[in-house]
Amino acid sequence: MSANSAFNDEKGGSSSVGEPEYGHDPASGGIFSSDYKRHDDLKEMLDSNKDSLKLEAMKRIVAMIARGKNTSDLFPAVVKNVACKNIEVKKLVYVYLVRYAEEQQDLALLSISTFQRGLKDPNQLIRASALRVLSSIRVTIIVPIMMLAIKEAASDMSPYVRKTAAHAIPKLYSLDPEQKDQLIEVIEKLLADKTTLVAGSVVMAFEEVCPERIDLIHKNYRKLCNLLIDVEEWGQVVIINMLTRYARTQFLNPNMNESLLEEGSDKTFYGSDEDEDEEEEEEKDKKAEAPAMAKRKPYVMDPDHRLLLRNTKPLLQSRNAAVVMAVAQLYFHLAPKAEVGVIAKALVRLLRSHSEVQYVVLQNVATMSIKRRGMFEPYLKSFYIRSTDPTQIKVLKLEVLTNLANETNISTILREFQTYIKSMDKDFVAATIQAIGRCATNIGEVRDTCLNGLVQLLSNRDELVVAESVVVIKKLLQMQPEKHSDIIKHMAKLTDNIQVPMARASILWLIGEYCEHVPKIAPDVLRKMAKSFTNEEDIVKLQIINLAAKLYLTNSKQTKLLTQYVLNLAKYDQNYDIRDRARFIRQLIVPTEKSGALSKYAKKLFLALKPAPVLESPFKDRDHFQLGSLSHLLNAKAGGYQELPDWPEAAPDPSVRNVEVPEWTKCSSREKRKEKKVEKPFYSDSEGESGPTESADSESDSASGSESGSGIEESGSGSESEESEEGSESEEEEEEEKEKDKKKKKKELKKPVQESESEQSSEEEERKHERKSKQRKSESESESDEEEDSESESSQTESEDSESEAEVKKKKKAAESKPPSKPVKKDNKKEKKEMSLLDLDDFEPAPSPQATPVNSFLSNSLATDLEGLSLSDAVLSPATISPSSALKSYEMLHRITGEGLSVEYCFSRQPFSPDANMVAVQMQFTNNATSDTKNLHMEDVKLQSGMRVKEFPEIELLPAGEMVTAVMGIDFCDSTQAANFQLCTHTRKFFVSIQPPVGELMRPVFLTENEFKKEQGQLMGMNEITEKITLDVKCRNEHSIVQRVITAANLSRVPCGSDKECRFAGRTVTSSSLVLVTVATKEEGAAKLTINCEKMVIGTMLVKDILLALTQ
């Protein structure tokens, strides 16, 4: 039995002969000797019916595993219990299984079915733990099962399960690297996940499986940056390290310009201390780039680069040293020189931590302090050494102090060093002497002081100290030997006492090298050495030969015989190096007939002027390893280390990080920012840019229309106002009207085409016509005659008093008087879109009675909106006019992935009449393909629990080149979880999802000021979130604030007595929880944003959105 033999091995020889003794020696062999017996009773216990017995048995088994005892013979008995009901037994069985499955593959397979069942369990905890154990069993046969399970779990609803799936990826990869391609697909999918829980784990998997696939990061880069602060700390470390590498490949060197300047200034930097440490590669870079220099544009940091730096900075405050270090290395490798300084403080703080942390941090500080000395100079005193520090810490601190030394602080540092020399820790003293030597070579002014100090140390009682001093003095003397012959003499005397080989060797070398300065002493030293030659260490022997040779060349009269003697001794030495050297030197210096031309040059060979050694830090050039990495610490490449790439010469296309946006939402001037917002709808800043005015308008417009009960009117006016702007200059009205006319004509031109194409005309189709014409009529009416329009308006909103009537008029005017600048931008496409917006409502079922309450509240909110507008109208100046855009739309299916079919959706903010708890989502299908698409419908809706969907009616035919819109309703249950479903055509199925921004999860509600205050009072404390903000320059007046807030969230304005405050109210669609928003403005664009909502999650997300809307 294999287990038994292993067991015996472990025991060693002690009882290997014969039977194990039972309980013979309870103290030492107790556990061993009774193992057989014990295992039997453990088996019995495991087979029993009682959970408590099983648990007891498992506990004992686990205790044995923990001690490293082999219990593999119990495998069959344990595995049976994998399906045990008791959760602790189960967990312990898992522990056992994972430990031994590799050894007992066949038996382990018995347990697989249990896990497969577990994977389907409704409880996410059980699903996750089943996957966890399944993937931890290292049995190759189950690779396909694992692969399936991982794929399944990667699209699980629970983020916890998805996290587990991410963890399982590297496990499977290490088991079977051939699965790489499939695993990369899963990683790609999980990288797109938006929850913080998953982010860290999937990046970890990415790093282990496919760190070279940097392209997978592009689309997720911004999301990762934004999520970073909320990711758990371990994930943060991994993500930051990965992003450092990513940034190195994608952005330009922020210090590029400085290096260019330096080159321009004729390399003066070699002289200055600060730049001495300039990275070599940088120089190389510069040289390579020199021709291109003229062409180089001034460096502008990529906004994404900035985003990374900005979002990592707060993490310097983390309590986790690893996170702080990760950020520090990121800044060191990526930030412009001027900004790197911020990390010093945090790193110095880590020096208070455990000594192991100090050790690692100091290593990194040592490397950094070489390149960026200025950064740590203010913290010089934090590196002072305490007698209680462990030696390895002391030595590292010394290293840092030496790196930081310069002309100004050298005196304090040397004084500090003086106290260190008196330390009891001799290793540390030796290191201090080395450090003094380095300071002396680096800083010329203190060289003599240091030398004198070191010479004094030569009379120290401790041999180690003396020896170390000798070695250092030797190096220093080499710099200016002629001045210091007395020191050499002094050292020659030391040979009698010093026994440390290195020191003796150093002295001998010095005397040999400078024998001309000490002509009398040198032969005498050689004489003494020759005497003790046989007892010396090898390095000393070599130096004796060396000395002999040099003396022979300079002073052969006195030393000829001695040299011969030494060489003869060396000839028979045990060490072949020494024999070798002796032979070589003899040939070279002793002239014989056979000796060649070389011996003539012997003197030149031996006594050539040797350059003084450069004492440099062992940490120099370590920064080619990524700081904070294991490889950096060891100064050797560790397995799996990812090289930190050099900066690219030219930045790769930054647009790869953009997620492609549908063209019509692109606003030509701000393309980039818009794109950004589409990528991360959560923190979308779009609301800030797309003129919020118009949405406020559309809001009220639709409200006014809703009274009439016609959905078309609503959307008609909505789309109308889409382009409308707050510009009430009357002199431009005429022009606009003309424009409108033109547009109308275009519309009319197009409509027939569409009609003719939609062959299957039905009753509905006809109704559509009717409505359209009616719509057109009302439109033209309103345009042609304002007076009339306002009257009709007022008739609709009878309840309003005369004042509000006037408001309505004003507003209407505003809505219609379109900005003169607008039409230029808007091309045909835009118009087409508008039209389709009209079309859309045809699919909406006729308003049902259920919808009326919603409508009525909308009409209520009208008043508030109008009030808001009336106020703002007064303040409004032409300068604040912002370009308007449509309701923000999101891409659901790109035309490439959709094989010609593209789908976009937007939240129309219309009440969804079939179900008031649903949010209306308006979808626009465009068929860009050359063939018709048929039977567009949705299938296989996957939702979080509680969510519901009202599907859109099937679209039977979508001819090539056409577009069509449809409306569906989704009850998101007040969460921003995406609704996933399949979009099916007659040929294909596409997985798509709709994710709502939090602002769309609410509907406006009308409150009076008092009601508002009362409600707010009840939503204090945790339900209240306050943020101080600085308003965007373009958003300082009340009007634009209202606009932006309302664009960001579907809220209505609440009247307010103070003009310093704007208030908004709404209710979440599903649970009708009140959402109250207050923006109180102060001087200079400062403002306070308060959100009261009993749903904290909604509140916090809304804060982010509104904040963005107001500050950007």
Add this chain to the structure above:
Amino acid sequence: MIHSLFLINASGDIFLEKHWKSVVSRSVCDYFFEAQERATEPENVPPVIPTPHHYLISVLRHRIYFVAVIQSEVPPLFVIEFLHRVVDTFQDYFGVCTEAAIKDNVVVVYELLEEMLDNGFPLATESNILKELIKPPTILRTMVNTITGSTNVGEQLPTGQLSVVPWRRTGVKYTNNEAYFDVVEEIDAIIDKSGSTITAEIQGVIDACVKLTGMPDLTLSFMNPRLLDDVSFHPCVRFKRWEAERILSFIPPDGNFRLLSYHVSSQNLVAIPVYIKHNITFREGSSQGRFDLTLGPKQTMGKAVESVLVSSQLPRGVLNANLNPSQGTYTFDPVTKMLSWDVGKINPQKLPSLKGTMSLQAGASKPDENPTINIQLKIQQMAISGLKVNRLDMYGEKYKPFKGIKYMTKAGKFQVRT
């Protein structure tokens, strides 16, 4: 990431091993033992030891080495920080983290380690989550468990795992709602021979013990937040709020936790609470040395200096010390040459002193190194930097909690060179 973990006690026995991936033979620890032998002091074992196939990263705490085995590149601090977190968790669970405690609770330890790492990557390290997964052993629970056969393992998925506040569990209930905050400051200083300060800085922490029902949202504001120069927070603290208003706003974890650690800006002069007069001399040729030490209070803002403990590593040549303390007791360990003097409270009227002679090895030359004197002390009801909490408010819950704030100053690494 982390492959395996070995726990090694002071005498070099591996008393626990845990593997998260394939089993790594415990013979890998031989490299560690080698390094241990080479290092003279236990704390001098290098934290990272490369071996041909693995890397060993270790931390030493409570005289136990926690040795993690890793196989490929990983930030060393990541592992070190994690190992310390493991130790903290053990301490949290068992009260102490000793070999005996770990051996007694080996099953809980194993369950904990299983939850904390998955495939070598940290999974749940937040003590609140862990406590929901695996209940800490108490005497009562152990008894109940043995009788009823119920378990220590929680049945539910910890709510924290998924919530926006992963550090706090839901459904916390207390009859007495209380929140205590300890502001503890430590003075790190090096004083030179003549009594002048070479370097001094103040590091502080705010440790909290919060036992509040429900989901309280606390804010803590300071009278003088400007004092805080560099801070690091528990993840619960809202960073934005601090940046903007210098207010600590947080939903606290349940139980004990470190809310904040801070560094007081070095511009402020640090008050040094005690002074020391020392005269430690050895004479050439004589086998006697003089030892004379007097302590006195300096800048204590009128508060008493308590629990003073003076210790000093005397030179190797010292055989014995024959001293006479004016108060307290002293001990001298002739093996380690460690002298420690438990002074107690400093009475400003009658300054404590320790005087006497040291006997040296006969014939040996006078030691040329000077001992350093380490001082520990405590001052109650005062934060030496002057930091003061302004107010503590609670939102989100209806009840009135009992709030308490305590200040204390301690000496951190406080050394006097002689």
